Amino acid sequence: MELFGRRAETAALDGLLDRAAHGAGAALVLWGEPGIGKTALVEHAVAAASDATVLRCRGTRMESGLAFAALHELLWPVVDRLETLAAPQAAALRGALGISRDTTNRFLIGAAVLSLVSGLARERPVLVVVDDAQWVDEATAHCLGFVARRVATEPVVVLLTGHEDPTSGPWEGLPAMEVVGLADDDARRLVDAVVPDADGALVDHAVRAAGGNPLALHELPTLDRETEGDAPLLPSGGPVPVGPRLQRAFCARVEALKPSARALLLLAAAEDRGDRHVLHRAGSGWGVDTSAWEEAARSGLVRASGARLEFRHPLVRAAVYDGAPFLERQAAHRALAAALPADATAERAWHLAAAADGPDEGVAALLEQAAEQCLQRSAGPMAARTLRRAAELSPAPDAAGRRLAAAARAAWDAGQAEVARHLLDDAERLCGELPAARMSGGLRGILEFAHGVPERAHRYLVCDMTVVPETWRAVELGTVAVRAAWSAGRSDLQQEALQQVRAVDTDGDPALSELAPVLRNWWSCYDETGEVTPAPLDLDSGTVARLGAAAWGLLPPVPLVQAWGVEGGLLDVLRVQAVQLRRRHELTALAVVLAQEAILDTTAGRWDAAVAAAAEGLRLAEEIGADHVATQSRGSLGLLAAARGEHRSVDEHTTRILQVSAPRGVRALSASTYWIRGRAALFDGRPQEALSDLLSLTQPGHEAAHPTIALLAAVDTAEAAVQVGSIDVVEAQVVLVEEWAQRTGATWARTAGHRLRALVQDGAAAETSFRAALDVAGAGANPLEYARTRLLYGEWLRRARRRADARIQLAGAAEVFERLGAEPLRVRALREQALTERPAAPRVSDAATAAGLTAQELRVARLAADRLTNREIAAQLLISPRTVGHHLASVYPKLGITSRAELARIDFAGDLRLGAAGD
Known part of the structure; x- marks a missing residue:
């Protein structure tokens, strides 16, 4: 197995072996906690010392009381070389090894071993390896310490491994290197190597739980039980599971302590927070006195820090807890529950839950109260675990189902989508779909909207909005139902959900009463046939900002906000929401907000900020399993890649998006993908290919047919059509955009309408339209589109032989394209600009x-x-x-x-x- 993250350590060992090969010996003590990788480093040294004589032994607890037991293991392969020693040394060493009855002399034995090793080293270098040196018998330890301090002039390397810093004892004064835990990146690589098919959640759990310990990283991903398995959850989530080898290693040290010290360690492992005052009170009935505290401190397993008693490593705590019999763990939790102050409701509930060996409604109710406190502190994952444990202790199935449904909602809000799905499945089996929907706030539809088929999500949401008790929740579910229908490109379902939203009585909620008409207006932009209705809507950017401040779930999709041209102020609201969501650790909502930020930053020309938001949103969405949010982030990255001429990125992102959106019928996402591909082709000088993709947006029944995206893409569709000579297509796009501009007054639509009209006009009329497009107030807020207008105008001026005027427009466009990084458009602008220059004299004649x-x-x-x-x-x-x-x-x-x-x-x-x- 490859050694991950051990470059410095292996370099040090290789250096020792290299110097030994040139006659300079040395000793080194590798020390660190069990499982930290000391033996793996020793194995590296043994493999590297292929030309050396290797002598090895390992200390064991069973033989730690037998004098020279380890020395016997070390020297037995070369015992035939004893005859090469001086007679007194040979006799002493034979006696130590039990070969004769000669009297042993500690000094002579040490000298004999040194002579023996030196003799071997005259033939070739020698590597002496002593693993688990803390268990080596005392006689061998003193002998090997004697040898290790005297090999500097011999081609000999002595490597010892142990748990403690060798500042005292037989290894005192020897060079030492502490072996510490792996960095997270190296830990992830190790888990991937151990379990190649491990999913992200398993890898993350293993890395967090192991604390960089390689043995734990080997054992954790392959354990048959989850973290919550045999050990009841404690307030922070309970001890991590420990594999058998680590547990044996740590428990062996605990067993060497007297009973009262072991009792103190068990109480500390069960208490979780290390509160010394609580441990004192709980330990009073267990015989835990001052001497027990002193012995525990001397063991090196725990350390006192102010009012806390801390385990040296979380794996020690886990091993102590898992290694204790269940009845002792129960007793420890009861003692701790009794020792807690009166206001520690959550902690007492958890200890009583850990001590419970069957259903207990009283404890379940206490846990439910504790979960409410967690939600008030925005501790969603802890609330979910607490409610899950409450459900396990609930005697009645309906109460268990109700608590599981609430746990599912808490897990979803915390970004644990798969956990939420499983909890909701269990809740529905116990108490039925409608009660589960009521308690989870309609989570089934929300899950389906984020991960599944939007039409199915619409059905769940429309049904569930009638059973949730909170009015604002019903409005939110109805709004998401409309949005799901919009995503599916189903205007009929959109109208059905909108009617449900209109039917909600919001009179009892003043804030909601103010926003409800706006929500209804938002989604009234299409009638049952999918055609745009002529009635104007009373919408402005301030209204959008109020919607966003109320709840992210109430916001319509950003493409629709942009189509109406009222995104002003929305970005600031989203940034404030992102800060709040980070603080509350609501990861699902945060991923959604980041995806929306990226779209708005792209439009505003803040492409670096857009990439950062989209990349973070993508990473977060993939971590929590929010497929559709991840594809939205990919859409922003793909749109930027298209403008920058990054063809490979465009192909990668659009392919990944369609793999998710097409099978599930998410037409809004599929349409965005075709738009991205069409733009990439258009900017790359492939207008026929671009037009083919862009016309799909308006083709009935096509997987990418979507009216909103088709409207936003109309400027690209028209330009591609002009280049291939499809005048009828151009005229249709011009009419579409001009009608929308007349209806909404949206800046982008007014600008685009003038620009597209210029493409189908001649002479002065075309120039008037170009100038009108550039003069629309606020047109410069979208720098890419503004520069594209200047580019088209400059090209028109060049064809009209107005070179000087053309150069002004083309240079301005090229400057913006360069600043943004829109390379294909920059090249096009510079090529056009070159055509406006005065001709050069000929250099050849033919x-x-x-x-x-x-x-x-x-x-x-x-x-x-x-x-x-x-x-x-x-x-x-x-x-x-x-x-x-x-x-x-x-x-x-x-x-x-x-x-x-x-x-x-x-x-x-x-x-x-x-x-x-x-x-």
């Missing part, structure tokens, strides 16, 4: 040069020579097919040819003399 082709004619001629059609040439050069034909009609007579076939014979490698009038 038939083509003499013809005096303009720069644009040269480009058209070269592409035609490569056998591209007029339409394909137009797409690449962003001009119309008719203009291509016009250029070719000019090229042929200048070159003295009559057909495309003759173009292939022309040498276009050299520079051509540019016409004085440009193109």
Whole structure:
């Protein structure tokens, strides 16, 4: 097995072996807690010392009282070399090893072992390894300490491993290296190597619980029970499970203590917080006196810190707790419950729960109270565990189901989606679906909306909003139901849910009464046929901000907010929410808010902030298993990648999104994916491919058909259609955007309407429309789109031969594209800008040069020579097919040819003399 995170330690060992190979010996004590990896490092040294003589022994508790037991194991492979020693040394060593009855002399034995090792070292280097040196018998320990201090001039390395810092005892004065726990990254790599198919939750649990201990990292992921298994949960979640080898290692040290000290350690392990005052009171009936405290401190297993008694490592606590018989653990918890102050309700409930050996409604009720306190402190995971334990102790199935449903909601709010799902399943089996929905606040539909099929989520949510007791919860569920229908592209289901929201009586809640009409208005933008209704809505950015401040679940999706053009102020609200959600550790809501932040930052041109928010949202959503939120974050990253020309990222993100959204019918996400791909193709000069993707957004029955996304993508659809000459498509997009602009007054729609109208106009009318697009108040708030308008305007000015005016627009656009990192658009702007420059003098003279082709004619001629059609040439050069034909009609007579076939014979490698009038 590879050693992870041990580069410094292995380098030190390799250095010792290298110096020994050159005649300089040394000793080193590797020390640290059980399982920390000392033996693995020794094995590395043994493997590296392939040319050395290796002598090994291991200390054991069973033989720690037998003089020279470890020395016997160490030297037995070379016992035939005793005859090479001086007679007195050989006799003393034979006596120590039990080969003869010669009298043993400690000094002679040490000298004999040193002579024996030195003799072996004259043939080749020697590596002496003593593992678990803390259990080596005293006689061997003193002998090996004697040897280790005297090998500096011999090619000998002595390696010893132990649990304690060798500042005293037989190893005193020897160089020592503490072996500490692995860093989290190395710990994760180790778990992945041990259990290659481990899911993220298992890896995270193992890394947190093991505290960097490699043996624990090997054992934890493969244990058959969960953390809550045999050990009842304590307030902080209970001791972590400990594998058999670690438990034996730690428990062996505990068993060496007297009963009162062991009792103190068990109380401390069960108490969890290490409160010395509580331990004193609880231990008074267990014979725990001052001497017990002193012995526990001397053991090195615990340490006192102010009013706390702390275990040196959480695995020690776990081993002490797991190693005690169940009846003793029960007694410890009862003693601690009795010793707690009167106001420690939660702690007392947990200790009584740990001591319970059957259903107990009284204790279950106490735990339920404790869970409410956890929720008030925003401790969702702890609340979920507490309610789960309360359910286990509930005598009645309906009470158990009710508590499991509440536990499911707490787990969901804390970002534990899978835990929430399992708890809700158990709750429904015990008390039925409707009671579980009531207690969980309609969690089934919320789970389905975040992870499953939106149409199914809609059914759950519409049903559950009628059974939840809180009015605001009913409105929230109804709003999410409308949103689920919107995600599915189902306007009929949208209207059904909207009617349910309208039917909720909000008169008893003043704040909700104010917001309810706004919520209804939001979702009234489409009638039953999916067509936009003509009635204007009283919406503004302040209303959006109030919705966001009330609850993130009440907000419509950001694309719809953007379509209405009222996102102003929303980003600030989301940032405040993110801070609050982080503090409350509500991870699911935080992931949603981050995904929305990323969209708004992208639009505002804060692309670095957008990437940061989307990346964090993606990581968080994947950790908690929120599939749809993860795809939203991927959508933001994909949209940015499209603008930056990062084709591989676009393919990766869009493929991953469609793998989730398409099978589940989440058309809003699928539509965003087609939009991203269409944009990437458009910016990359592939308009036909772009148009194919973008037209899918309006194709009935297509997996990506979605009216809101189609509206937002209309500017890209129209531009692609212009480049391929599909004028009917262009006109349809222009009408769509202009009608929306007239209805909503949204800045983006007014700007886009003018810009698209300019694409289908000629002469002064086109310029008027371009200028109108640039002059819309607030248009610059979306820097990418503003720069794209300038780019299109600059291209129009260049074609109108107004070079100076064109350069101004193109340079401004290129500067914005460069700042944002929109590389394909920057290149396009610079290419157009180059066409506005004055022609240079010719450098070569040939038939083509003499013809005096303009720069644009040269480009058209070269592409035609490569056998591209007029339409394909137009797409690449962003001009119309008719203009291509016009250029070719000019090229042929200048070159003295009559057909495309003759173009292939022309040498276009050299520079051509540019016409004085440009193109």
